[in-house]
Amino acid sequence: MNPTTIVHIVDDDPGVRKSLQMVLESASLAVKVYESAERFLEDMDLSISGCIVLDLRMPGIDGIELLQRLRTAGHEIPVIVISAHADVPTAVRSMKLGAVDLLQKPFEPKALLEIVRRAVQKSVEINQKRAEENAIRKRLADLTTRELELLRLVVAGRSNKQIASDLNISIKTVANHRANLMAKTHALNAADLTRISTIAGIRPQ
């Protein structure tokens, strides 16, 4: 069975790598280990939700640089940085690059487990949100110009009557367009339609 989430461990120290794998696997998490950042870049598959547990000090490409590369490439996967020797500047840099947490070795495995779980959850949510956004964008792409115009007015809080007057059309026509709009966007009500428009980045008129 394919796991629904994966925790990636990138650490050049075999002892740390193997022990982390055991901790996470004992907590029923699916784990993949990499001995270097280069290895991770070769093998990574970020289509599945999860997180990365990343060591900072590694020969070759180090943790910070890998984090930078992932962010530049637009990957949003949560990254937990672990380090045996974290100085303040490095900590600040990694947090700025969007690391969800930074743990100093040796750390409490329970604490890591909790952080990993939250990160995995966050990743699942991010991916769900992305999926929904994509679906919504796709649906909104099907709207006619008139329907889009109508949508902006609805989101702006105008009533059917006001919209009819705004667009100089009959109230009945407005009601028709509105029914189409609801059907095409799968919106449940006016509030939901507002949510969808916000996600799609459509501004009220």
Added chain:
Amino acid sequence: MNSKPIKVLLVEDNPADAVLMRETLAESHYGEFSVTVVSRLDTAIQRLTEEPFDIVLLDLGLPDSQGLDTLKRLRKQSRAIPLVVLTGLSDEAMGVQALQNGAQDYLVKGETAGNLMARAVRYAIERKNAEEAFLASEQRLALTVDAVQVGIWSFDIATEVITWSDQVARLFAVDPLTFDGKRETLFQCIHPDDREVVRNRINAARTSGKDYTSEYRIIWPDGSLHWIESRGRVMLDDNKRPVRIMGTVVEITQRKLAEEAMRSRDAELAHLNRVNTMGQMASGLAHELNQPLSAILNYASVCLAQAESDKGSRSTILMAVQEIMNETRRAGAIISRMRSFVRKQRPKNEVVDINQLVTESLSILEFELRHQKIRPKIKLAEGLPGVLADPVQIEQVLVNLIYNALEAMSEKTPPGNMLRLETRRREDGGSVEISVIDSGCGVSEETMARLFEPFYTTKSKGLGMGLNISRSIVEGHGGRLSATPNPEGGMRFSFTLAIAEGATP
């Protein structure tokens, strides 16, 4: 042949004998003789003070002196003059005694034909000259030997008997009268720890015919220790077979004490340098130890979770505990490596594998290397013979040099950085060369000139002792440490170490 006539003083109270001898000499083919005849010993002694003679022909029976006494009295007055004694037919025994009392020859009167006599005279002169020359050289040698307090010994290979000068007896605190000349008696004076080495050296010299040298301790009857330096040369017979070893011994206790004091001062400095180096690496050390510690914590937490759970897996626990043990050992190894590096210890001298030392030095600096993301290029010559060295000290030199190289490169961006470590056997065949090459900032001309000075540093953190100590360590090992700039930037530090005698590749 000498054109100058040989001046002969003939001391003879019998006028007939005197005439006969004068004529005999005159007729000989052995050059021209000018003979002065006196009949009394006191006249002879008087004449010898007045003018130089080449030789005295002395009849022992004179009016004013008889027998050997005549010879002794003349010798007393004139030590260096060649002297031939004239004896009667029945007096051959007297002649032999005369030889023992400083005569160069004796002639039996009436028995000696012309040429034979002249030849005897000439030979006596030659013999006396050679004797004098030998004596002078002996005296010069004795003077020298006394001045430098050298003892002289000779070891007969066939009989294994040792003969020696009094100075040797003094150095060994042995009574020269009771010394039996046996090798073993002498060996009893030598410190038990040194006997084997001395024995081997002597045997090696005997077999190879090469010069022998050795430094060893002797124990005096009062229990005091004395250092001796012994040198010897193998003497060969006509068939090139060794017959004896002759040599000298000198006491070198003072030198040894001075060397020891110097060494212990050097050792103090070296230790300070190691502690200092370790201090600079402290953060790296913490990093290195945190790795096994976090692994241990992880495994332990797995054990705990498994033990607490109803579905806990025994095999998982076993595996985790096994790993805990491995990681603990690893942490222990890191600590003991560090501790042995900074530990104070007496300098050792053993046959070491230089390639292994290079590898160990790199492992001490492993975290520094990782920190700077440097993967050293290591080119170690295969089949290098062992070198005679103190492993801790040589490791220290390597750590110093590598650490310097890393510091020189710390300002640069990682991709261009290159650290090379090389070992090779030198062309002379008797030594190995170890090089640490970096692509760092290099050194200015001014710094280059002062590179090995103590307390000279261009670093804010350094004490400026690393290179100075490294050089004294290398030189203490009989090697050389040199620094040259790389054509393509950075520096190259190389040092040499002699290959241990008899080390097999």
